Structure formats: structure tokens, C-alpha cells
Amino acid sequence: MKKYDTAQRKQLLAFFEAHCHEQFSIDEIVAALSEKEPIERSVVYRNVDRMLREGLLHKSARENSRKFYYQYVGSSQCHKRLHLQCTECGRIFHIENQADEEQIKQVLRNNGLLLDEQKTVLMGPCRRCGEHLHKPPE
Numbered sequence: 581m582k583k584y585d586t587a588q589r590k591q592l593l594a595f596f597e598a599h600c601h602e603q604f605s606i607d608e609i610v611a612a613l614s615e616k617e618p619i620e621r622s623v624v625y626r627n628v629d630r631m632l633r634e635g636l637l638h639k640s641a642r643e644n645s646r647k648f649y650y651q652y653v654g655s656s657q658c659h660k661r662l663h664l665q666c667t668e669c670g671r672i673f674h675i676e677n678q679a680d681e682e683q684i685k686q687v688l689r690n691n692g693l694l695l696d697e698q699k700t701v702l703m704g705p706c707r708r709c710g711e712h713l714h715k716p717p718e
């Protein structure tokens with residue numbers, strides 16, 4: 581591993597930790613990090629790829645977009661938690677009550693599935709966007 585990779589990995593980790601419930605495309609990450617100091621896309625890409633393999637990031641696609649988005653799931657508050665994602669605004673959040681989350685997992689276990697939280701994101705419009713969607717047309 582080259583030395584400069586280590587510094588940039590730290591930079592990336594700090595960035596993701598500071599925005600742990602947001603998603604970013606590679607371009608957005610490059611732009612955000614470059615505000616301080618120019619960083620090459622290939623370096624970001626390589627580090628993101630490695631963090632993905634280490635299970636620190638979650639990768640997802642959005643409808644109507646060919647881009648991939650990355651989100652940090654390596655923080656302790658995200659460990660073994662189920663994430664929900666809004667298909668409208670892209671927001672990622674936790675189930676508020678952990679007992680509720682445990683119930684979902686129990687139902688799955690009862691049906692023979694041990695949930696892989698790392699790979700699972702439940703998708704749908706969030707409460708905020710859902711209200712907006714259900715508003716009658718004016």
C-alpha cells in the first residue's frame with residue numbers, strides 16, 4: 581500500500597463518519613473532498629472499493645439513475661442495524677424503536693431467514709415524502 585493512500589483513506593473515513601446517514605456518488609465524494617485539497621477520482625474509487633469489501637460501506641442504485649451511491653455503515657450505531665431508505669428523497673434512517681426492529685428479525689428467523697443487515701436496506705417512500713405523495717392533486 582502506498583503511503584498517500586493511507587492519508588486519503590483517513591480523509592474518506594472522516595468524511596463518511598461525518599455524514600453517516602447520507603449517500604454520495606463517487607463524483608459527489610470527489611467534489612466534497614476536493615474542497616480542501618484536490619483528490620483524484622481514481623484514488624477515491626480505489627478506496628471506496630476497498631471499504632466496500634471491508635463492509636464499511638453500503639452500495640446502492642437509485643431509480644432513474646445509472647450512478648451508484650455509497651453510504652457509511654461502519655459506525656457503531658449502524659452495526660447490526662437494519663436500514664430503511666426513502667425511494668423519493670434518498671434519506672437513510674433506522675427503525676426508531678429497536679424492539680420493533682428485533683420483531684422484524686424474529687419474524688424472519690421464524691421463517692428460516694437470518695437477516696444480513698449489511699446487505700439489507702428496506703426501500704419505500706418515507707413518512708415525509710409519503711404524505712406528499714398521498715396529497716390529493718390541487
Ligand SMILES: [Zn+2]
Nearest residue numbers: 657658661674
Ligand atoms: Zn445507520
Ligand SMILES: [Zn+2]
Nearest residue numbers: 666669706709
Ligand atoms: Zn423521503
